[in-house]
Amino acid sequence: MPTIKDVAKAAGCSTATVSRALANPEKVTEATRQRVARAIAEVGYAPNVAARNLRRAESRTIVTLLPDISNPFFSEIINGMEEVAHQAGYQVLIGDCERDPARAEAYFNLLPTNQADGIILLTSDIPRALVSHADARVDSPLVMACESFSDIDLPTVAIDNYQATAHAIDYLVSLGHERIASVSGPADNPICCDRTLGYRDTLAARGLSGSARVVEGDFGFRSGYQQGLALLEDTVARPSAIFCHSDEMAIGVLKAARQLGIGVPEALSVVGFDNIGFSEYCEPELTTVSQPRHEIGQQAMRMLLSILAGEGVVRRQILSTQLIVRKSTGRPAD
Amino acid sequence: MPTIKDVAKAAGCSTATVSRALANPEKVTEATRQRVARAIAEVGYAPNVAARNLRRAESRTIVTLLPDISNPFFSEIINGMEEVAHQAGYQVLIGDCERDPARAEAYFNLLPTNQADGIILLTSDIPRALVSHADARVDSPLVMACESFSDIDLPTVAIDNYQATAHAIDYLVSLGHERIASVSGPADNPICCDRTLGYRDTLAARGLSGSARVVEGDFGFRSGYQQGLALLEDTVARPSAIFCHSDEMAIGVLKAARQLGIGVPEALSVVGFDNIGFSEYCEPELTTVSQPRHEIGQQAMRMLLSILAGEGVVRRQILSTQLIVRKSTGRPAD
DNA sequence: CTGAAAGCGCTTACAG
DNA sequence: CTGAAAGCGCTTACAG
Structure with missing residues (x-):
């Protein structure tokens, strides 16, 4: 591969000038700039990024840590992040943690070794030691998206899980439901705590505290199916509506209902969370809480790049959600 | 950050020795190795990877190019690739091309700039100029998985799309179907060509050539839904079975059938391709062709690492598929 | 505006 | 087995 030296020779100038023509064109005369450009094309030069990174002590790489790459919820967020990152000359490395602390640690280790400039966390399921001292330093290149500790x-960009849930529950209550159960994600997950609080408070405000019922899933299809079965087989206190912390779990509940011969929405209303692509193609189409995923990704990346640039940042951004009413909810069968 | 010099000072040896203790422990006495290890812990040293990469002229990064990160089909393949890569000290960068030639080119550009050591292609939808000269060079660090040109x-790891399709069609014919339509992926995609050939040949072998009918989709839900609608609204020649090149399209067909009041599997059989997680949770559960996705990812990565190591490689690996019969197929309603 | 030179943090052939 | 030294390909303060 040709190096900057070859370009310098071909252009009849020093390597310093080639470097400047590339990085700070305004520091070089127009004529020089053009000679360098021609020389670059002539020798087929492409800068060696490892050398540049070493010299500049940066990697132009942002890593994003997520709990499970196969969850389609994340893909649109990642697209948003990549859009902003690429525009700023950064690339994004996707780190699938799979609930394995060693993996998360390995990715965090890219920071001190200059392989990554910053991290966006889409999961809080990592060893807290990795982040415990980060909040003290204002300039830690760390941003949380969706989740929180x-x-x-x-610094965080997220939605208001409490409000979004309250809104969904209010909607079910307004439909006439009085027995509304909830299939939560992992109970120790802060966003699930917020949602459960929103759920409980809303029921309480409507005088329905007594019927609150929360079971725990893991966001996946299977757990929704299993918890749905458990909830619906309880014939004495069977809920007329089930609120789920993810679309996958809601679709699992739909399957459980189908299996038990319980019609949706006639005999059971189901609400999901996230509005993944699948939610429009399940039977019946799913009522769900939509998050602005693309925008979450964009804003999280912007926030991180601001931190890296040493700019002041708004440390907390709350984006709005939307309840998308489709076919899986209706009035209870009194 | 402490550098290798700090470690050398703390260990009372040269930087060369520290470097050796790290990279080739067998070239150093046990005592030295231990002194270095202690020194590393003491000063909190982590190697600067940009410097190492520059010196070694490698990046230990493999990029995988895929057409659409939101398609869950790819996630398990990626997991397989990461498993093998991490074990060998490589990391994998996921490149979402989104049918944008410029994106693909940008990712390919990581190769000459030393930011990536090799590429695994999960899509053939990229400018052919990027790969056109690669097959001449035996040691091009390029591997195809699933797709082909x-x-x-x-070098390729894939399934036998012709056979897998033939098997699925045979199954439908054996059930008694005589009007079997196919919803293909993009018609210019080589794997779709193979599948369509397998479809046509099998129908011909069974004396059913006359009823062959292929419509084109793009692998996504929506196109399956739309083509399903078109196929099923044709009341004079309505198919009794539809074979789809992806699960998402099959699920779209399911939705179209539901909308038209056509029962599955009583009045229509539907077969998908890929066995994504969702295929077990749609209504009815989907009969589909399963690919060994994890293994495909593993083998593709192994193949690439062999090429990088300068080892001879089997240039073509065909892994076996499996027809998973669930609830969306049955005998036709004569 | 341009160049000579130092240096980023490693690795490795060479010599001992 | 170990060290001194060169060099990977850039960038940038310094001088002119």
């Missing part, structure tokens, strides 16, 4: 205050 | 012969 209960006790560590990182 | 019609005229460029790259």
